[in-house]
Amino acid sequence: MERQLPAGRPPRLVSSLGLGQRCSEVTLDQERGLLAWRHPRRGGENYFVPTSEIIAVEESELNKKQRNTGKWHKLAKPHSFTVYYVKKARNHRWWCRDVTFWCVDENLCNQWTQALKELLEMQKCRPKRLLVYINPYGGKRQGKRIYEQKVAPLFSLASISTDVVITEHANHAKDNLFEVNINKYDGVVCVGGDGMFSEVMHGLIGRMQKDSGIDQNNPKAPLVQCNIRIGIIPAGSTDCVCYSTVGISDPVTSALHIIVGDSQPLDVSSVHHNNTFLKYSVSLLGYGFYGDILKDSEKKRWMGPMRYDYSGFKTFLSHHYYEGTISFQPAKHTLGSPRDKDSCRTGCYICKESEQQLAEQQKKCGLKNEEDEEEWKVIKGKFLAINAVNMSCACPRSPKGLSPAAHLADGSADLILVRKCSRFDFLRHLVRNTNQNDQFDFSFVDVYRVKSFQFTSKLSEDNGSNVADIGKKRFGQFCRDHPACCCNIADSTWNCDGETLDSSAIEVRVHCQLMKLFARGIEENCKDEAAYSHSSIEHLL
Numbered sequence: 001m002e003r004q005l006p007a008g009r010p011p012r013l014v015s016s017l018g019l020g021q022r023c024s025e026v027t028l029d030q031e032r033g034l035l036a037w038r039h040p041r042r043g044g045e046n047y048f049v050p051t052s053e054i055i056a057v058e059e060s061e062l063n064k065k066q067r068n069t070g071k072w073h074k075l076a077k078p079h080s081f082t083v084y085y086v087k088k089a090r091n092h093r094w095w096c097r098d099v100t101f102w103c104v105d106e107n108l109c110n111q112w113t114q115a116l117k118e119l120l121e122m123q124k125c126r127p128k129r130l131l132v133y134i135n136p137y138g139g140k141r142q143g144k145r146i147y148e149q150k151v152a153p154l155f156s157l158a159s160i161s162t163d164v165v166i167t168e169h170a171n172h173a174k175d176n177l178f179e180v181n182i183n184k185y186d187g188v189v190c191v192g193g194d195g196m197f198s199e200v201m202h203g204l205i206g207r208m209q210k211d212s213g214i215d216q217n218n219p220k221a222p223l224v225q226c227n228i229r230i231g232i233i234p235a236g237s238t239d240c241v242c243y244s245t246v247g248i249s250d251p252v253t254s255a256l257h258i259i260v261g262d263s264q265p266l267d268v269s270s271v272h273h274n275n276t277f278l279k280y281s282v283s284l285l286g287y288g289f290y291g292d293i294l295k296d297s298e299k300k301r302w303m304g305p306m307r308y309d310y311s312g313f314k315t316f317l318s319h320h321y322y323e324g325t326i327s328f329q330p331a332k333h334t335l336g337s338p339r340d341k342d343s344c345r346t347g348c349y350i351c352k353e354s355e356q357q358l359a360e361q362q363k364k365c366g367l368k369n370e371e372d373e374e375e376w377k378v379i380k381g382k383f384l385a386i387n388a389v390n391m392s393c394a395c396p397r398s399p400k401g402l403s404p405a406a407h408l409a410d411g412s413a414d415l416i417l418v419r420k421c422s423r424f425d426f427l428r429h430l431v432r433n434t435n436q437n438d439q440f441d442f443s444f445v446d447v448y449r450v451k452s453f454q455f456t457s458k459l460s461e462d463n464g465s466n467v468a469d470i471g472k473k474r475f476g477q478f479c480r481d482h483p484a485c486c487c488n489i490a491d492s493t494w495n496c497d498g499e500t501l502d503s504s505a506i507e508v509r510v511h512c513q514l515m516k517l518f519a520r521g522i523e524e525n526c527k528d529e530a531a532y533s534h535s536s537i538e539h540l541l
């Protein structure tokens with residue numbers, strides 16, 4: 001990348017600087033934005049740090065041990081500076097590391113710190129002021145401790161100022177976002193799980209639409225993009241959005257992605273019922289299996305993250321399936337398919353292509369309502385699970401996700417239909433969600449890439465639109481004609497990013513790149529080792 005350097009600044013700074021007790025040739029390529037040095041010990045290992053991954057530079061003092069053991073201590077008082085930078089480790093984990101260089105020439109030391117600081121100043125995408133919401137009750141109830149011990153010190157090192165709100169009740173963050181002076185901030189951070197992220201997202205998108213006079217109840221309304229980025233510090237039970245966009249659920253890694261000012265656009269689905277807005281979704285909209293797990297697990301929040309395993313096992317044993325009709329519009333605009341072998345990674349060309357299409361579309365019609373005449377496909381059947389995912393939905397329990405080839409920002413969702421099958425077959429499908437084998441390679445599983453879909457359960461078709469009440473009354477009753485068939489005549493519940501929806505009949509639309517995260521997608525480096533760790537279970541089945 002071409003950099004506009006301040007006048008008179010040389011394109012490269014090369015000096016022999018002290019590092020520990022020895023000397024190292026240190027280079028700052030100011031045009032390319034790269035700091036490099038060779039470690040005098042550690043087998044002469046070379047270090048290359050892009051300036052975009054430097055966290056901070058500080059004038060520092062050598063500690064007593066360093067002062068007393070160096071050869072130079074007899075010569076003069078040394079001057080030193082410390083560079084804090086991102087060190088990338090295995091499995092997408094980032095650490096903050098530091099290196100201290102010294103020299104006896106004060107002018108040289110100042111020249112280095114000034115040059116590095118100026119390069120940091122040029123990183124315009126970095127946030128300076130953040131609004132932070134902490135859910136103290138998410139996951140294992142460690143949100144406050146995680147923020148104070150692991151994240152706040154890094155923000156302060158990077159000179160980011162923060163306003164911190166510890167939430168006192170559900171929807172506190174969402175309601176607050178409708179009131180605050182949002183223009184004061186360069187981003188909003190949520191400390192918690194997927195539910196907490198969802199709250200903050202609803203607050204920001206809702207606020208944006210309100211300020212622009214867009215009626216969220218209109219399912220066809222073209223929504224206004226939300227340009228203020230959200231950072232997720234994972235402290236929840238599943239942390240699927242964080243894991244799927246960063247590749248790991250680790251508070252320090254996420255804090256560093258926020259500090260360096262990463263930006264990752266995300267698709268968001270709007271969910272409506274009878275022209276009434278219900279919710280937005282970014283990860284999983286699940287009916288049947290995942291809806292039933294959620295409904296059961298909500299009663300067991302005291303169990304913490306374990307509640308999903310307990311309710312998952314119980315729901316699996318109950319083996320309920322549900323009748324209904326699903327209609328969808330295939331996503332013809334996007335280049336990929338859910339059966340692709342390649343996954344969405346940092347700088348994904350499929351998502352870039354969708355971004356360009358979106359820009360052209362916006363240029364052509366602005367915010368006008370464009371009637372969509374594309375074909376609808378209709379499928380009627382009995383389903384154990386209907387899952388619509390906007391992203392892979394990778395998480396520690398499912399390291400490659402429910403749909404490994406789904407894209408973060410291509411304007412489509414993957415619709416996975418798991419039809420009625422035996423318990424054993426369903427288990428084989430579920431286990432493949434946790435290992436590297438293809439979970440779609442079964443006759444009872446279909447997957448489609450869609451831009452919108454609608455679902456109505458058999459029960460709501462039979463009873464008109466008053467679905468929710470009837471569903472509640474009859475929940476738990478089974479098909480009278482086939483008492484042993486596990487066909488539930490009641491409705492299941494939709495699991496929308498970990499929150500239940502009040503209606504089973506829904507209309508869903510994917511909005512391409514409606515919002516942005518402080519993330520860069522999963523980087524293409526090492527193998528996802530976790531994805532392979534479960535592979536042995538399947539051989540037993």
Ligand SMILES: Nc1ncnc2c1ncn2[C@@H]1O[C@H](COP(=O)(O)OP(=O)(O)OP(=O)(O)O)[C@@H](O)[C@H]1O
Binds near residue numbers: 169172193194235
């Ligand atoms: N102070 C609070 N008291 C009670 N509930 C809260 C509070 N603050 C936020 N919430 C709600 O708690 C819900 C769950 O929180 P969160 O997502 O952080 O944890 P989780 O459910 O354990 O994790 P995950 O969503 O990853 O499974 C959110 O939907 C949020 O609205």
Ligand SMILES: CCCCCCCCCCCCC/C=C/[C@@H](O)[C@H](CO)NC(C)=O
Binds near residue numbers: 313
């Ligand atoms: C035979 C037992 C099966 C147990 C299944 C356990 C659950 C697996 C979790 C994979 C879910 C991935 C999708 C993520 C969804 C999130 O939006 C949501 C909220 O955090 N989490 C869940 C579990 O619904």
Ligand SMILES: [Ca+2]
Binds near residue numbers: 406
């Ligand atoms: Ca998508």
